[in-house]
Amino acid sequence: MPLVEIWTQAIAASAALLLIRRLCLMRRLPLPPVRLPLLAVLVWAGMQSLPLPPLSSSYRLWYAISDDLLLACGAMRLLIWALLELPGGLGWWSPPPKLLVQLLTLGSWGFTTVLVVRQSTHFDLVGLVTTSAVLTAVIGLAAQEPLKDLFSGLELQLDDDFVIGDWLEVPGGLRGIVTSITWRDTTLRTVDDYLLVVPNSKITAEIHTNRSRFGSSCDRFTIGLDYDYPPARALALLEQVVRQHPKVLTDPTPRVRIKAFDESAITYELQAWQRQPGDRAMLDLRSDLLEQIWYALKREGQTIPYPVRELSRRQSAIPADLAQLPSSETCCQALASHGVFAELTPPQLRQLVAGSQLLRYGPGEAVVVEGSEGESLYHLLRGRVEVIKQIEDNRSISVRQLQPGDVFGEMTLFLDAPRSATVRTLEECLLLRVGRPVVRELLQESPALLECIATLVGTRQAELDNLGKQHREDQANVLIETMKNLFLAVRGG
Numbered sequence: 001m002p003l004v005e006i007w008t009q010a011i012a013a014s015a016a017l018l019l020i021r022r023l024c025l026m027r028r029l030p031l032p033p034v035r036l037p038l039l040a041v042l043v044w045a046g047m048q049s050l051p052l053p054p055l056s057s058s059y060r061l062w063y064a065i066s067d068d069l070l071l072a073c074g075a076m077r078l079l080i081w082a083l084l085e086l087p088g089g090l091g092w093w094s095p096p097p098k099l100l101v102q103l104l105t106l107g108s109w110g111f112t113t114v115l116v117v118r119q120s121t122h123f124d125l126v127g128l129v130t131t132s133a134v135l136t137a138v139i140g141l142a143a144q145e146p147l148k149d150l151f152s153g154l155e156l157q158l159d160d161d162f163v164i165g166d167w168l169e170v171p172g173g174l175r176g177i178v179t180s181i182t183w184r185d186t187t188l189r190t191v192d193d194y195l196l197v198v199p200n201s202k203i204t205a206e207i208h209t210n211r212s213r214f215g216s217s218c219d220r221f222t223i224g225l226d227y228d229y230p231p232a233r234a235l236a237l238l239e240q241v242v243r244q245h246p247k248v249l250t251d252p253t254p255r256v257r258i259k260a261f262d263e264s265a266i267t268y269e270l271q272a273w274q275r276q277p278g279d280r281a282m283l284d285l286r287s288d289l290l291e292q293i294w295y296a297l298k299r300e301g302q303t304i305p306y307p308v309r310e311l312s313r314r315q316s317a318i319p320a321d322l323a324q325l326p327s328s329e330t331c332c333q334a335l336a337s338h339g340v341f342a343e344l345t346p347p348q349l350r351q352l353v354a355g356s357q358l359l360r361y362g363p364g365e366a367v368v369v370e371g372s373e374g375e376s377l378y379h380l381l382r383g384r385v386e387v388i389k390q391i392e393d394n395r396s397i398s399v400r401q402l403q404p405g406d407v408f409g410e411m412t413l414f415l416d417a418p419r420s421a422t423v424r425t426l427e428e429c430l431l432l433r434v435g436r437p438v439v440r441e442l443l444q445e446s447p448a449l450l451e452c453i454a455t456l457v458g459t460r461q462a463e464l465d466n467l468g469k470q471h472r473e474d475q476a477n478v479l480i481e482t483m484k485n486l487f488l489a490v491r492g493g
Contacts, residue, residue, distance in 0.1 A: 003049050010045035014038055029089040033077045040074035068116050076108040162210045167217055167277035169209040170198050177278050191279035212277035216249055219272055219282045224265030226305050231258055241292050242272050244366040247285050249273045265305045295362035328353050331432055334379055338407050343452050355438025361425045370422045375436035377409035383429030388422040
């Protein structure tokens with residue numbers, strides 16, 4: 001064959017391979033194998049264009065066989081890609097496991113080698129292996145364990161019981177995130193960043209648990225609360241804390257149950273699901289929930305009991321920074337700085353503070369939830385909170401951040417309107433909660449304050465809504481009537 005024709009065919013074949021690879025890369029399809037086919041084409045062109053060295057007939061034969069084997073193996077690898085991997089990438093069927101592709105490649109290369117050698121030399125390699133009983137026994141004994149792992153790995157990849165990224169628990173209490181599945185073993189990444197290597201035969205021979213197979217991971221843990229704390233209130237408090245955490249899924253629904261009446265506490269079991277798998281994510285979420293439960297219990301005046309019998313009164317060791325609560329005078333000054341309560345006299349402010357509550361919230365807790373009912377406003381004394389508003393498609397956006405001195409919830413307090421936004425703490429916060437009962441008591445003793453407060457509330461709402469003067473006056477009249485019905489109904493009765 002002329003030299004120009006040889007290299008023209010070689011360059012055309014190489015260009016076609018590279019073009020196919022480029023097209024597959026652009027369409028995000030499985031890439032064709034190009035290294036072995038390109039090497040085979042270049043070796044063939046070189047052997048066809050260069051003069052053979054002076055060799056004997058036997059060496060010349062094996063020289064030609066090597067060229068034929070390289071071309072045949074490259075062609076078989078391309079054929080497997082075209083018939084198996086490419087249709088899987090096009091969606092005709094599920095993408096084949098890598099181990100299956102590797103086994104088919106090795107098997108096709110072995111079959112090709114037998115055919116090429118037999119046709120070129122009339123030498124039967126299969127007959128040599130099968131007729132040698134000793135060789136067959138040696139190979140069988142040596143390959144017994146590797147073959148078990150090989151077929152186990154193939155079974156795991158074909159059954160799709162777990163894939164890379166799943167959270168797997170294997171016999172012996174060992175578990176981790178699957179990082180790779182090879183022909184011999186499966187590797188897991190543990191919570192301590194260790195690499196755990198498990199033979200495939202061990203996984204298929206014993207029971208294993210896929211903890212994230214259905215797209216979520218479950219964590220179940222217990223906490224003990226005091227016998228004096230009513231179980232109904234305890235269950236409601238724990239459910240509220242768990243449901244408000246942003247990492248806890250709403251489907252499946254988190255659950256809280258009474259597990260047992262133990263020696264020093266009632267034990268409650270909490271069960272929550274999260275999207276991210278793995279021990280690390282589970283421990284992080286559990287830590288957040290336990291922290292927020294502590295703050296929620298503290299606001300309720302409850303503590304987590306010690307699992308011992310106390311023979312003397314225990315002194316609570318409260319950190320100094322937590323024990324330093326603002327004085328009544330400081331709270332009065334904080335309320336007076338807000339426009340709604342600016343007209344109150346010092347005795348009225350002290351009465352309002354005496355009937356209010358100081359509450360401490362931990363980071364990430366929801367103080368109020370959008371759309372929920374309420375009868376109080378909150379004055380932020382320490383910390384920062386974030387105002388979050390729901391928009392379409394169940395998405396939420398951060399509207400603003402509130403600093404110490406800001407007030408939220410006044411519309412719910414005075415107008416009995418549902419919460420217009422969710423307020424979530426960004427750090428540990430101290431808030432003064434002013435409830436409707438103490439405001440009702442104050443207004444019933446001094447009815448003249450009602451019109452003044454209604455005017456201030458109407459002005460604030462009108463400023464938020466950008467209303468004109470006439471609209472403000474009309475709105476103030478409506479607010480006065482609403483607040484009379486809300487706060488003075490008992491007095492009128």
